[in-house]
Amino acid sequence: MVELNPNFKLRIEELTTEGWTLIDDKAQQLTKEQCDEMLNGFLQGGVGANRLRAVYDVGEGYKTPNV
Secondary structure (H helix, E strand, O other): OOOOOOOOOEEEEEEEOOEEEEOOOOOOOEOHHHHHHHHHHHHHOOOOHHHEEEEEOOOOOOOOOOO
């Protein structure tokens, strides 16, 4: 089984008409615990779960391919 780096950081993205975008400027470089808290806040604020995702923060946002 592969072990994850305990120092990894996450960001939260939202699916918009432009593709997957950072949901908030504060939603990057998060620990797992911070990410869980923010995700719960967005869900309680009315954002649909199918429009949210947490991904490793590697410094570059996801680019939706031009189809």
